[in-house]
Amino acid sequence: MAATTVTEASAESLASGTTLAEVMAELAALEDPRSREVNEKHGDDHGVNLGKLRALAKRLKTQQVLALELWATGDTAARLLSLLVCRPKSFDYGELDAMLRAARTPKVQDWLVNYVVKKSPHAEELRRAWFADPDPVVASAGWALTSERVVKKPEGLDLDGLLDIIELRMKQAPERLQWAMNQCLAQIGIEHPGDRARALEIGERLEVLKDYPTPPNCTSPFAPTWINEMVRRQAL
Structure with a gap:
């Protein structure tokens, strides 16, 4: 990934006013047992409705620093959200390769390939x-x-x-x-x-x-x- 400077990260954080803890709390509030049951049938271990996840991403907009933090949690719903708010062209070859190998659930892999890798040089x-x-x-x-x-x-x-x-x-x-x-x-x-x-x-x-x-x-x-x-x- 092209390195994000401290100044850029600070500016992004100030512009968004959103912390990782706040977003993880929102994801926890969206957890739904019925959604989890459906998702788990497809090998995806999360209980967040994807329509609601997309709505949250639309509100957050692009935030590369937050995206990196969300991905690092290892949580499936957080990683899906990460892929919606990241900057695809900011990742280098090695980072994308490592992310793919860590993306073991079908939906995370699918979104990583379609929303991020396909837009990458x-x-x-x-x-x-x-x-x-x-x-x-x-x-x-x-x-x-x-x-x-x-x-x-x-x-x-x-x-x-x-x-x-x-x-x-x-x-x-x-x-x-x-x-x-x-x-x-x-x-x-x-x-x-x-x-x-x-x-x-x-x-x-x-x-x-x-x-x-x-x-x-x-x-x-x-x-x-x-x-x-x-x-x-x-x-x-």
Whole structure:
């Protein structure tokens, strides 16, 4: 992270008038047993409604010093709030890598990748490093960033090579990595017509997430269904 000077930190603190203790007290007041029950079903150990968390972040606005303090608590709700009030471009490569490895709950990892890393000048370097990491949780972040490139900047990506890896490894991959690889498979099929037939064939044969319970009016994460539905919408 680009170092925050004492003067900058003091100015930010004076401008916000908000202390870590005050924010942690607000988060504690937002704790709701029903929200915790729902969140824990998805592997997230906090009981704060995400809509209320976003409202708190909107009121606090960007505060990098506070964001660092919130992250350092290790508390999941505090870390989610940290990711909403931080300055993404202030973190260096090493800090983002360390944060990702410390972000073991799904929602913290998801927000870190989508709200911070994707806005960082280190995103591509981190994508390449994480993609090949032996830790499947870290690797899942690399695959998430790869899916982003498949959609927005596919130049230079070996799509056939990605499909080879998916075909070989996705069926046996741990859950979070499997989800990330499945998303990449679907995005290749949706965005790249020349690779669509192979993406559909791989999805049909592997049957990953084929029976995943999907609410009404939502698209199934089963890659062939996902691909066909999004292509249909694009044609409208």
